[in-house]
Amino acid sequence: MHVLVVHNRYSSAQPSGENRVVDEEVGLLRAAGHRVDVFERRSDDIAARSLLGKVAVPLLVPWNPPVRAELTARLRDERPDVVHVHNVFPLLSPAVLAACADAGVPVVATLHNYTQVCPPGTLRRDGRLCTECVGTKLALPAVRHGCYRESRAATVPLAVSMSLNRRRWWTGVERFFCISAAQRDILVRSGMPPERLAVKHNFVPDPGSCRTGPGEHLLFLGRLAEAKGVRLLMAAWDEIAAGGGVGVPLVLAGAGPLAEEVTAWAAGRDDVRYVGLYDPAQCREAVARSVAVVAPSMALETFGLVVAEAMAAGVPAVAAGHGAFVELVEAGVSGLLHLPGDAASLASCLRQLAGDPGRNREMGRAARRRYEQGFSPEVGLERLVEGYRTAIAGRSGGAVGAPPVGNKGAGSRRVTRAGGDGGSR
Known part of the structure; x- marks a missing residue:
């Protein structure tokens, strides 16, 4: 299977669990014999932009036309079987979904947080649970409260993107991976299409040894x-x-x-x-x-x-x-x-x-x-490829046979850990 992974890498200033999950899934698929390419942007690169370039970043959050053009050309040239989208904030934007539609390539997306229903993705405000934006078409409460970085100005691009691109996400992605059933329940209650939401827990590489003794x-x-x-x-x-x-x-x-x-x-x-x-x-x-x-x-x-x-x-x-x-x-x-x-x-x-x-x-x-x-690599590989097969069959109407899973035994090969715990924006 040929997979193109799309991801905006979080800043290296703090460890990101999301970056690590992406790296480990790529390694797992490659170890199992699949071809995996990556289309990415890095938040670290924002610091090297000109002043005008930095000012323009918030304008690209809801929609980045050059990314659409670049990714469309790459998809038409390489023709992957499926695109796996992770994070698109702030430099990629939901324009990646339009590129996939332009090229006719099915999409799966891992939902690492709650950005589909909450602009900052945390469901928290002022240290407490907040669901004011869940189920609403306009994320005005988030703007009013300045939920992202305690800034109304910083929250506006996220709120605009969430409101304008809701339908594009919900119709342009064949399969969403929720990383827990608890997350899926909240998203279903918010109105997301339940038939497209599958639970796929993150896997963890086997450390190779277990605790001995009572611990220190x-x-x-x-x-x-x-x-x-x-x-x-x-x-x-x-x-x-x-x-x-x-x-x-x-x-x-x-x-x-x-x-x-x-x-x-x-x-x-x-x-x-x-x-x-x-x-x-x-x-x-x-x-x-x-x-x-x-x-x-x-x-x-x-x-x-x-x-x-x-x-x-x-x-x-x-x-x-x-x-x-x-x-x-x-x-x-x-x-x-x-x-x-x-x-x-x-x-x-x-x-x-x-x-x-x-x-x-x-x-x-x-x-x-x-x-x-x-949560082992073997289980992670099986569920990942199953999701890809479902997305490909969904786009083709089920008329085309699913690609082979590959060598299951390869899924047990150890994957090098990258990054640390975390994952907030």
């Missing part, structure tokens, strides 16, 4: 931001420390707007270590040495890469009991779910996992089984 620390690995539950975790840990601790330290790895606050909070403490950004190898090692991985997100996450990575290493997770986490973590079996936004509930879960090594080991083994059944 509790680990938060991700973006240091309010939405990720960092302040909630600090409050829960202070409660634990006031009660005498749990015998292992808390390690926080990552970067973000709360980095200075976390640094000050951790300073001079023996029970907390803030280690900054880890590279991929350090991430794998830190996960494999964990008593548990902590994912206390305040947001309705569409997935949870760090939870899936923990399962791959045979490590249980403590996660917020909402969004995708409720389908990733089997509560009481492969990890624990705490009440979202509740520091006392989070503290209780951390105490339970750290205070019962026998139960922790059982949960770790269950987590590994869960990974093998739902």
Whole structure:
């Protein structure tokens, strides 16, 4: 199968889970014998533009005519079987869908967030869940509140794009990949065509080894931001420390707007270590040495890469009991779910996992089984190619036989991890 992947890469200033997912899927498909080419733009390139070029970027968010022309020419020249669209913000735009229609090539799109129904894609405003724009034709509430980067001016291009291109997305894409059932439910309720929405969880490369022993620390690995539950975790840990601790330290790895606050909070403490950004190898090692991985997100996450990575290493997770986490973590079996936004509930879960090594080991083994059944490269490849086949058959009316899947055994080849956790704009 010949696949063209379309992606606007996020800034390298912060690790992007979305960039990593794209890279790993490309590697997985190539390892299985498929031809995969990439059509991309990089947000890093904006800094090198002239002043006029930078000013023009917001105007290209809803529609970028040169991208349409360039991609149409490439599609007509290369004739891929299917185009897989990921992120189009800010330099590609939904003009890529018009190019695919011009060339008659079927499209699948992975929905990594909620940008189809919420301009910033987060379903959050002022630290709380917000669905004011869900189900509306005009995203005026987002503009009024300045939901993207707390700026009305910055939000306008996203709101305009969402409103003007809604029908183009919903009719121009044969198959949408939702990365969790929780995400799909919200999108269906917003009015998106349910027959085009399929759940395809992200896969995680097998780290090659699992945790041995009880673990040395509790680990938060991700973006240091309010939405990720960092302040909630600090409050829960202070409660634990006031009660005498749990015998292992808390390690926080990552970067973000709360980095200075976390640094000050951790300073001079023996029970907390803030280690900054880890590279991929350090991430794998830190996960494999964990008593548990902590994912206390305040947001309705569409997935949870760090939870899936923990399962791959045979490590249980403590996660917020909402969004995708409720389908990733089997509560009481492969990890624990705490009440979202509740520091006392989070503290209780951390105490339970750290205070019962026998139960922790059982949960770790269950987590590994869960990974093998739902989030391994073999499963990821099968679901990815199945989605491509469906899109191709849908465009051809089912009259043309689907292309071969390729060598399934190749899907188990290890894929090099690229990037870190994260993925916000």
